[in-house]
Amino acid sequence: MTNFLTILFDGVAYGMLLFVLASGLAVTLGLMNFVNLAHGAFAAFGGYVCAVLVNRSGVPFFVALPLAFAAAALAGVVAERTLFRHLYRRSELEQVLFTIGFVFMAVAATDYVMGSSQVFINLPDVLQGQIDLFGVGIGRYRLMIIVICGLLTLAIQGTLARTRFGARLRAAVDDPRVASGLGINVPQVFAFTFAFGCGLAGLGGALGAEILGLDPYFPLKFLIYFLIVVTVGGSSTITGPFMAALVLGIADVAGKYYVPKLGAFVIYALMIVILIWRPHGLFGRTVAR
Amino acid sequence: MRDLLVIEELRAGYGEAVVLPRFSLNVAQGEVLALLGRNGTGKTTLINSIVGATRRFAGRLALDGRDITRLRPDQRARAGIGWVPQERNIFRSLTVEENMSAVAQPGEWDIAKVYELFPRLEERRRNFGNQLSGGEQQMLAIGRALVLNPKVLLLDEPTEGLAPIIVDELLAALRRVTRVGATCAIIVEQNARKILGLADRVVILERGGIVHEGPSAPLRADPSVLERFLGVSGGAGTPRDPA
Ligand SMILES: Nc1ncnc2c1ncn2[C@@H]1O[C@H](COP(=O)(O)OP(=O)(O)OP(=O)(O)O)[C@@H](O)[C@H]1O
Ligand SMILES: [Mg+2]
Numbered sequence: 001m002t003n004f005l006t007i008l009f010d011g012v013a014y015g016m017l018l019f020v021l022a023s024g025l026a027v028t029l030g031l032m033n034f035v036n037l038a039h040g041a042f043a044a045f046g047g048y049v050c051a052v053l054v055n056r057s058g059v060p061f062f063v064a065l066p067l068a069f070a071a072a073a074l075a076g077v078v079a080e081r082t083l084f085r086h087l088y089r090r091s092e093l094e095q096v097l098f099t100i101g102f103v104f105m106a107v108a109a110t111d112y113v114m115g116s117s118q119v120f121i122n123l124p125d126v127l128q129g130q131i132d133l134f135g136v137g138i139g140r141y142r143l144m145i146i147v148i149c150g151l152l153t154l155a156i157q158g159t160l161a162r163t164r165f166g167a168r169l170r171a172a173v174d175d176p177r178v179a180s181g182l183g184i185n186v187p188q189v190f191a192f193t194f195a196f197g198c199g200l201a202g203l204g205g206a207l208g209a210e211i212l213g214l215d216p217y218f219p220l221k222f223l224i225y226f227l228i229v230v231t232v233g234g235s236s237t238i239t240g241p242f243m244a245a246l247v248l249g250i251a252d253v254a255g256k257y258y259v260p261k262l263g264a265f266v267i268y269a270l271m272i273v274i275l276i277w278r279p280h281g282l283f284g285r286t287v288a289r
Numbered sequence: 290m291r292d293l294l295v296i297e298e299l300r301a302g303y304g305e306a307v308v309l310p311r312f313s314l315n316v317a318q319g320e321v322l323a324l325l326g327r328n329g330t331g332k333t334t335l336i337n338s339i340v341g342a343t344r345r346f347a348g349r350l351a352l353d354g355r356d357i358t359r360l361r362p363d364q365r366a367r368a369g370i371g372w373v374p375q376e377r378n379i380f381r382s383l384t385v386e387e388n389m390s391a392v393a394q395p396g397e398w399d400i401a402k403v404y405e406l407f408p409r410l411e412e413r414r415r416n417f418g419n420q421l422s423g424g425e426q427q428m429l430a431i432g433r434a435l436v437l438n439p440k441v442l443l444l445d446e447p448t449e450g451l452a453p454i455i456v457d458e459l460l461a462a463l464r465r466v467t468r469v470g471a472t473c474a475i476i477v478e479q480n481a482r483k484i485l486g487l488a489d490r491v492v493i494l495e496r497g498g499i500v501h502e503g504p505s506a507p508l509r510a511d512p513s514v515l516e517r518f519l520g521v522s523g524g525a526g527t528p529r530d531p532a
Contacts, residue, residue, distance in 0.1 A: 167391035183366030
């Protein structure tokens with residue numbers, strides 16, 4: 001029982017981390033219809049920025065996290081303005097090719113600059129070890145992930161649903177031609193959203209380095225996970241990807257624990273079943289938009 | 290009266306197709322202009338060209354003395370163009386209130402004033418765009434343009450496809466809207482009779498050009514001009530020009 005609860009807890013932490021990592025992709029893919037397979041590159045970038053700041057420059061971990069967000073968001077702006085925006089009107093295959101090419105360039109560049117071995121971020125003492133909660137061992141680091149990612153999830157949801165910016169973004173997605181005819185600078189709204197999604201990925205990469213492992217191949221290794229979160233969750237809401245990320249996180253942790261040799265099999269079998277059973281995603285609308 | 294909107298030698302269309310070959314028109318401050326014409330004569334293309342949503346081949350546009358020819362649609366909206374598109378195009382994943390708050394610009398018109406004009410919208414303020422009736426959508430499209438606080442209001446067939454009782458309600462509201470402030474309005478209609486009472490001046494389009502222009506009062510007394518250019522005396526649903 002204790003074991004089961006610990007696994008559940010780890011799975012939830014893992015799932016929430018996946019959500020923060022993938023939420024930017026959910027927005028670019030679901031709202032802006034741009035297939036950005038290079039999303040993980042911004043996550044890795046944030047992770048490396050955090051590692052360098054903490055390990056080499058002695059910046060405190062909790063200061064390095066927002067800096068990782070900012071660095072990845074900035075990288076996102078530059079990439080969007082110079083490269084990706086040319087792809088918005090292209091076919092999905094061209095977007096896939098372009099962004100996959102970008103991933104391989106990012107992997108090679110990271111390897112060249114940072115080396116190929118896995119990077120660990122030196123964590124402060126408060127985040128190490130476990131605390132005991134009702135007899136269940138709770139990792140401090142994972143607890144922090146749940147708190148931070150939970151708050152971020154609420155912030156994302158609130159921004160989309162309740163702010164003027166969120167309404168302008170939804171308007172721009174619903175009908176870009178009319179939105180711009182009514183005074184909304186659609187490309188600017190999209191660029192800002194893209195940058196924010198990249199920033200979240202960068203923060204996720206920094207938070208996840210400890211759990212997921214950070215090496216140059218990170219953007220490729222976790223690409224499938226991001227895509228599962230987005231496609232299984234459906235892209236019409238942000239709640240869908242959130243639930244999908246939780247299910248994926250728990251299933252992955254449980255699968256690796258109970259049937260280590262079949263871990264990956266379980267995940268992909270689940271994904272295939274859901275995609276056949278609910279073509280618009282587990283929580284997607286059943287009517288195509 | 291000073292000209293608020295000036296269109297000079299405009300040549301516009303879509304892709305390679307020219308719909309308006311050489312179009313000029315001035316609209317004065319406070320003026321309400323009825324833009325009439327059969328199906329496919331270029332009324333929507335003209336409205337969309339003022340918005341900036343068509344391809345411009347030549348010509349220039351000015352709004353309140355400022356050249357807006359090279360402005361993007363969003364810049365034109367902020368400069369004072371208030372667009373009520375023919376398809377209404379309510380943002381369906383936004384609530385009634387969000388449809389307005391997302392685009393609102395400071396000025397005389399705010400959401401509370403729109404609710405005064407269309408109390409029905411206030412009752413439905415938390416409903417999403419895709420849960421509205423046709424009449425409510427049209428009210429919202431007008432309210433959404435009003436909270437932009439435009440200098441020029443462009444209404445593309447605001448009564449199309451609506452029940453007569455709703456049409457009367459809308460026209461009464463438009464009468465109130467166009468009688469206040471330093472704005473002007475262009476109202477596109479198929480059904481001429483309905484807006485002759487509202488308009489100061491009438492422009493009739495045929496194949497992208499003006500075939501009649503003049504004050505609306507004489508047409509109210511003698512609709513023969515309407516008969517000549519629109520088929521019946523301002524009836525709706527006239528057949529497409531075979532030429
Ligand atoms: N997006 C478009 N691309 C190409 N041609 C178009 C487009 N929209 C309209 N047209 C053409 O431009 C011409 C004028 O159309 P427009 O929509 O301006 O007419 P309208 O007077 O508004 O007609 P209606 O009363 O039916 O709304 C038509 O021949 C139409 O086929
Ligand atoms: Mg039209």
